[in-house]
Amino acid sequence: xxxxxxxxxxxxxxxxxxxxxxxxxxxxxxxxxxxxxxxxxxxxxxxxxxxxxxxxxxxxxxxxxxxxxxxxxxxxxxxxxxxxxxxxxxxxxxxxxxxxxxxxxxxxxxxxxxxxxxxxxxxxxxxxxxxxxxxxxxxxxxxxxxxxxxxxxxxxxxxxxxxxxxxxxxxxxxxxxxxxxxxxxxxxxxxxxxxxxxxxxxxxxxxxxxxxxxxxxxxxxxxxxxxxxxxxxxxxxxxxxxxxxxxxxxxxxxxxxxxxxxxxxxxxxxxxxxxxxxxxxxxxxxxxxxxxxxxxxxxxxxxxxxxxx
Numbered sequence: 001x002x003x004x005x006x007x008x009x010x011x012x013x014x015x016x017x018x019x020x021x022x023x024x025x026x027x028x029x030x031x032x033x034x035x036x037x038x039x040x041x042x043x044x045x046x047x048x049x050x051x052x053x054x055x056x057x058x059x060x061x062x063x064x065x066x067x068x069x070x071x072x073x074x075x076x077x078x079x080x081x082x083x084x085x086x087x088x089x090x091x092x093x094x095x096x097x098x099x100x101x102x103x104x105x106x107x108x109x110x111x112x113x114x115x116x117x118x119x120x121x122x123x124x125x126x127x128x129x130x131x132x133x134x135x136x137x138x139x140x141x142x143x144x145x146x147x148x149x150x151x152x153x154x155x156x157x158x159x160x161x162x163x164x165x166x167x168x169x170x171x172x173x174x175x176x177x178x179x180x181x182x183x184x185x186x187x188x189x190x191x192x193x194x195x196x197x198x199x200x201x202x203x204x205x206x207x208x209x210x211x212x213x214x215x216x217x218x219x220x221x222x223x224x225x226x227x228x229x230x231x232x233x234x235x236x237x238x239x240x241x242x243x244x245x246x247x248x249x250x251x252x253x254x255x256x257x258x259x260x261x262x263x264x265x266x267x268x269x270x271x272x273x274x275x276x277x278x279x280x281x282x283x284x285x286x287x288x289x290x291x292x293x294x295x296x297x298x299x300x301x302x303x304x305x306x307x308x309x
Contacts, residue, residue, distance in 0.1 A: 003031035004100060005083030005166065009073040009182075010039045010091035014046040016124070016207065021053040023094040023132055027087075029101040034059040036077045041067030046091075069308050071175040071182040074159065078166075078174045086166050088159040092207055093119070095160070097133050099203035103163035106141035106197035113168035114190050115141070115197035116161040117204060124207040132205065141199045148191040151184075152249055155227070158183045160204045168193060178233055180306045181223060185230040192238060221303035224260055225296055228253040232292035247284030250291055254280040257295035265302050273298045 006024050010017070024035060035054070039047050039062065047064060054060045063076060070090075078086060085107075087100050096102075099117065106115040150156060159182060169186075172193055176185035190196070231249050235241060258277040261267035267274065276295060299305055 003083055004033045004085045004087050004104075004163075005077075005081035006033060006035045006087045006089060007074065007077035007081060008035070008037045008089045008091055009070050009077065010037060010042060010046050010050065011067065011070070011073075012042045012044045012046060013091040014042075014044045014049045016092035017046060017049045018053050019094050019125075020089065020091060021050070023097075024089065025057065026097050026133075027095065027100045028097045030104065032059075034061065034081070034083055036080050037062045038073045038077045039064045040070065040073040041065060069180045069182075069306060071179055071185065072177050072308060074182045074186070075174045075177060078169055081166055084166055086162075086164050086169055088162050088164075090158065090160045090206070093158075093160040094132050094205050096136070096203040098136060100163060102136075102141075102199050102201065102203060103197075106199050107163065107165070109141060110143045110195070110197040112143070112195050112197045113193060114162060114164035115199055116157040116163075117199040118202045119158060119161050119204040119206055120202045121206050121208045136203075137201050139200050141197050144196040144198050147196045148188070151187050151191045152231075152245070152252065155184050155187060157187065158206075159186060160206070162186075164190060176230055176233055177308055179226050179229045180308055181226040184227055185234070188230060188234045192234075219264070219303060221260070221264075221299040222305050224256055225299035225305045228256060228292060228295045228299075232289055232296075235292060236289045243285055246288045247280075250284055250288050251277075251280045253292045253295050257298040261298045261301075265298070 008020065037050055039050065050062060061080060063080065065076060074088065085104065103115040103117060172189040174186065175182040179185045231253055235246055235249060254277040258273045261271060261273035276291065
């Protein structure tokens with residue numbers, strides 16, 4: 001059986017693809033690999049560039065689908081994988097040659113189902129993109145116990161940072177298809193299963209060009225909308241969560257929406273987002289799922305936000 005399945009989602013990333021594929025094919029010490037590329041309805045020449053960059057390579061599967069968003073595209077790749085482990089990669093991020101091996105070592109060392117590393121943003125075609133084989137810090141991996149407590153507060157990583165057991169990812173449900181952006185719902189679902197390993201080294205790089213990211217849709221509204229959506233659906237799917245935890249999530253999501261409404265939409269005190277936040281402080285329990293999901297409308301009010309159909 002293939003040891004590692006690399007899953008790369010692509011949408012209009014043609015200029016990055018040669019660097020992304022070079023880094024994938026140069027992963028070291030990981031055994032037999034397969035490479036699954038999901039082109040999510042690109043309108044540029046990404047598909048042609050991808051085919052040229054993978055020509056003659058073994059164990060490559062290219063999937064082309066109508067545009068559905070990164071969460072659904074990632075799930076398509078997960079469904080197609082045959083490896084014991086999944087190495088997830090955004091279509092414009094590159095990996096250090098030892099990235100997968102370091103993450104795999106951390107999984108085995110700590111007896112967990114998933115490990116993640118650090119990622120840096122650098123200008124496109126900077127040194128890290130041209131020659132990603134930079135010296136690595138001699139910093140040991142560490143166990144992240146009860147990661148759900150941390151992930152409620154903030155996203156710890158994007159999916160390029162992640163290596164995980166295929167069996168565990170499928171059992172967790174992969175990414176939530178009800179949420180456009182893939183990273184946060186995946187992290188929540190995996191954290192609900194158990195501990196993580198953290199490799200505190202920069203093993204991946206992302207270009208700084210802001211127009212490349214789904215999270216930049218709506219001037220940044222997309223990522224905040226999807227953080228709240230992912231939390232709302234997660235609470236709905238996990239009724240066993242402690243009451244206090246649900247209250248903290250409600251406060252976090254209503255506070256995020258109120259800050260956005262005030263800063264971007266010019267909302268005033270006594271507006272609907274304000275009252276949602278105020279009531280979360282005064283009455284944190286009861287109707288939590290509906291109250292969290294209602295905050296999504298704040299980010300849709302004056303911004304372009306995509307929601308999976």
